[in-house]
Amino acid sequence: MSCSFLLLGFFAFSFAQEKDDLMKSLDSANVNEKITVDASNAFKALQVVNMQSTKTPAKKEFYLIVSHRFGALGGEDVNFFDNFFGFDKATTKLGMIYGMTDWLSFGASRLTPKLYEATVKYRIINQKEEGSPVTLVGYHTLNMDTSLKQAVYPNIMFKDKLSFSNQLLISRKLNDRFSLELAGIWVHKNLIDPTMESKDMQIISGGGRVKISKRMSINGEYGLRLNPVSSSTYKNPVSVGLDIDTGGHIFQLVFSNSQRMNDVGYFTNTSGDISKGGVFFGFNMYRVF
Template structure:
């Protein structure tokens, strides 16, 4: 376990240090204007459910609505997922071209999620090979009550994620991303979860037309509890770009949409059950 922690600490620190050194060199030599930044690896702010390296531009507002229906495999018993759907609604704002902040509310656990996304380096045509973006979330679970947990503290409601998004646009139609992830939960299930969770996720996008792409993502839980009934999250999706809208259709083994729950509490697919259909809709202003 300690080796995993040291590996991630080294990976994060090394990546950030390299990105900062590269950016400082560009500033000192006034080469930013001369270097040609590669076009964004992803059109959407998310690959499917996990984040992409795309940020909002300075001054842009994004309104987002996401929906995950219940288990499709239950058929008419839950009307193919319509009876127990989950919703996420929120907004994002581009404070600068390198910093985006957001707030969303989820029906799952009446959870509020605060996010910060910040660019550390850009992929360049004849220079730095990848785009590096940091991403942090803080969840506040407002469903918990002192009636159920008499000794509940305010900090018990909180959970956090830290992610380092590293993407490369390989061709005009194909992009990939790798994401080391650390998640900490102040309140967790001892028999099926860990208080500190380490994952390594990957995702990709393949463009099939001017406005449509196929996306996929998968995350490996590196220190999963042996007795856990949760699974590694996996999602496939379809991006549809329509002017100011990015519309994403997804099929996943996790119904949750907040990062902490998505990465650690995926409960399908098991015995052919646990397939969740949904969508993400972004509108930029």
């Protein structure tokens, strides 16, 4: 719970610092300025909501990421006040991303509980470059679950702690307000519960962005697991969010049926049943340096 308070305090402090610059920017904006469609940025943030967007960092840009998901908002096992509005069962992600070039970036994150994630993202082609109607991006992740201790699991091997995802992201900016994205995703895990999942999972995920003001947009996404195990209780992930561009960072409010924030877990281990109140509220914050 103390971690949640610290994160909320950090956000409040950062937002206050950006407020003056934001208001100055809004006051000085030329309302008569002609707006053109920048097809290279279908999405403002590096994520649509939870899934990756086709946006890539610019060369030498450094991103600090703070993400947080509170406990479920409802459900039979949820005591809303006893869990202090979800604070007691919250999860956190701290990470960083660095743009090596304008088309290639690397990232590393630490997530609760005891999970590490390394990422690489590269843009293959931009919309309208060489006549392309879409932006095409590759994205790969490597996860290591350090909660699997040999003292608890005597036969555990290092490779059992690893899982991977490979993703091909395709987006199109239709106009200045609307953008769409489709992703083909393959997830592999070295250690699984065969009654719940397969070692190899294929997912098709779709997302979109609707701009509602100069600095705000509503985003949504849905992931369809193509080969789920029949006895599995995991769900297809679905999320909606609100992007807020404060000038210095992108802040995303998130509602999702998944509390997972790593790609492997999000696409294959979503547990929330929306019909029973299995919805998790949280945020993503990207600070660019």
